[in-house]
Amino acid sequence: MLQAIELNQVWKFYGDYAALRDCTLSIQEGSCCALLGRNGAGKTTLLRILAGLTTFQRGAVNLFGEKPRAENARRQSGFLGHGIGVYEDLSARENLHFFAGITGSANIPTLTDSWLERVGLSRVATMPVRQFSRGMRQRLALARTFIHSPKILLLDEPFTSLDDRAIAMLSELLTEARQRGATIVLSTHQLREALATASHVALVENGRLRYSGERTQEMLDDPALLYRLHTELGAPQ
Amino acid sequence: MNFFAQALAVARKDLAIELRTRESLNAAGSFAIVILLLFSFTFDPFSDDTQEFGGGLLWLAFVFAGALVFNRGFARELPNECLDTLLASPLSAAALIVGKAIANFAMLLLVELVSLFVFGIFYDVNWFPQAAWLALVFALATWGVSILGAVFGAFTVNLRLRELMLPVIIYPLMIPLLIAAIELTNTVLSHQPMSGQLQWIRVLVASDIGFTTLAWVLADTILLN
Numbered sequence: 001m002l003q004a005i006e007l008n009q010v011w012k013f014y015g016d017y018a019a020l021r022d023c024t025l026s027i028q029e030g031s032c033c034a035l036l037g038r039n040g041a042g043k044t045t046l047l048r049i050l051a052g053l054t055t056f057q058r059g060a061v062n063l064f065g066e067k068p069r070a071e072n073a074r075r076q077s078g079f080l081g082h083g084i085g086v087y088e089d090l091s092a093r094e095n096l097h098f099f100a101g102i103t104g105s106a107n108i109p110t111l112t113d114s115w116l117e118r119v120g121l122s123r124v125a126t127m128p129v130r131q132f133s134r135g136m137r138q139r140l141a142l143a144r145t146f147i148h149s150p151k152i153l154l155l156d157e158p159f160t161s162l163d164d165r166a167i168a169m170l171s172e173l174l175t176e177a178r179q180r181g182a183t184i185v186l187s188t189h190q191l192r193e194a195l196a197t198a199s200h201v202a203l204v205e206n207g208r209l210r211y212s213g214e215r216t217q218e219m220l221d222d223p224a225l226l227y228r229l230h231t232e233l234g235a236p237q
Numbered sequence: 238m239n240f241f242a243q244a245l246a247v248a249r250k251d252l253a254i255e256l257r258t259r260e261s262l263n264a265a266g267s268f269a270i271v272i273l274l275l276f277s278f279t280f281d282p283f284s285d286d287t288q289e290f291g292g293g294l295l296w297l298a299f300v301f302a303g304a305l306v307f308n309r310g311f312a313r314e315l316p317n318e319c320l321d322t323l324l325a326s327p328l329s330a331a332a333l334i335v336g337k338a339i340a341n342f343a344m345l346l347l348v349e350l351v352s353l354f355v356f357g358i359f360y361d362v363n364w365f366p367q368a369a370w371l372a373l374v375f376a377l378a379t380w381g382v383s384i385l386g387a388v389f390g391a392f393t394v395n396l397r398l399r400e401l402m403l404p405v406i407i408y409p410l411m412i413p414l415l416i417a418a419i420e421l422t423n424t425v426l427s428h429q430p431m432s433g434q435l436q437w438i439r440v441l442v443a444s445d446i447g448f449t450t451l452a453w454v455l456a457d458t459i460l461l462n
Contacts, residue, residue, distance in 0.1 A: 048321075051321075051325040052324070052325060052461075053321055053324055053325055053461070054461065055461055069457065069461075071327050071329065074325060074326060074327045075327040077325070079321070079322065079325035081318050081321050081322070081325075082318060083316075083317040083318025083319070083321065083322075084317045084318075085317055085318055085319055085321065085322030086317055086319070086322075087250070087254060087313075087317070087319060088316060088317065089254045089257050089258050090250070090253060090254060090257075094250075094253065098246060098250050099322075099326070101238065101242075101246050102238065102243060102246055102247075102323070102326050102327065102328045103326055103327055104238050104327055128257070144322070154325075
């Protein structure tokens with residue numbers, strides 16, 4: 001099967017500190033890879049490199065054979081970081097219209113309306129985002145991330161602080177994305193949810209990739225198993 | 238979406254936000270007017286010398302007011318990590334900077350237009366007969382100032398003292414452009430022929446091309462590092 005994402009001996013330094021050390025990882029097209037690790041392990045740095053948001057000093061990274069900053073690679077990927085990535089002073093419709101436009105989507109007004117409907121924001125489509133509740137903002141962020149049907153989804157702790165409705169919506173969107181063959185990389189601390197969703201797992205500790213491979217039934221039965229077997233510090237409490 | 242469509246989308250988005258919040262326009266407009274007002278107490282606004290210092294006074298007010306506009310340009314992208322979202326999208330970094338510059342340009346031109354009316358009233362200068370020349374000079378100089386403001390707005394966006402750092406960096410770089418703009422504005426205000434001032438037009442055009450090329454070439458480096 002085609003490799004959607006390939007990292008080869010990647011090193012990333014912040015000053016003298018090596019945030020990623022000699023990371024080599026291949027992610028098959030259509031798979032869902034859960035990026036696990038403690039705070040500061042290097043998960044966000046890895047995702048930011050894949051999203052083309054930060055440079056690295058050594059190694060090579062390819063998304064469908066192209067560098068992460070290549071326009072074609074960015075056109076095919078959707079990124080959801082720690083921030084929701086929408087403008088407070090624009091309405092939900094204006095936000096989606098803008099992001100659909102810059103991602104090169106076709107038929108933008110219809111697409112925007114269908115996504116507003118889908119995330120349950122049609123009735124407040126013209127209201128500025130600053131007047132939205134937290135849950136509404138999160139749903140708008142999901143619509144913004146998925147609106148151009150990206151082939152690669154890069155999600156940094158997407159389940160963190162979502163409300164029930166947004167969690168259900170994200171799970172549904174991820175399932176749908178996998179059905180249409182999208183490749184998903186998501187970092188998370190929520191082992192059970194991540195392992196239930198993922199087909200593959202990568203474990204990062206102190207910037208090193210300790211394990212990468214298929215998610216097994218044993219991991220589902222005992223989510224802390226990976227940490228016990230492959231990290232120096234053992235399972236998280 | 239091609240480069241210019243991307244840049245225009247960014248500019249439209251910024252102008253829509255600005256029209257809703259009026260953060261930059263209110264601050265920059267009132268600041269420029271206050272400067273013109275204060276200097277009218279210092280100089281005799283009805284003397285013939287007005288045409289000698291008018292250009293300098295106007296451009297001093299414009300670039301000070303411009304710093305307020307430029308500072309907001311990229312700072313607007315910080316809440317909710319919108320800058321990361323833009324950089325991870327297919328939008329090119331150069332289109333982002335040029336889009337910001339177009340928005341800066343539109344806002345600064347509006348501030349200049351309002352200031353020009355105030356200047357005409359307080360300093361008893363009738364600039365209407367020369368409006369076409371003034372429009373040309375203002376457009377050329379304002380684009381140079383705007384693109385430089387956008388480039389260094391991106392450069393300083395993550396600095397804690399960006400409000401201070403941005404003017405400190407851009408004002409020295411603007412000197413040739415400002416000298417040209419002041420010379421040309423003085424010539425227009427004193428109703429002298431523009432035929433002898435073509436070298437200053439060339440300086441403005443060269444500055445515009447140089448600063449725009451700088452934005453184009455350095456955009457990725459500035460925004461990703």
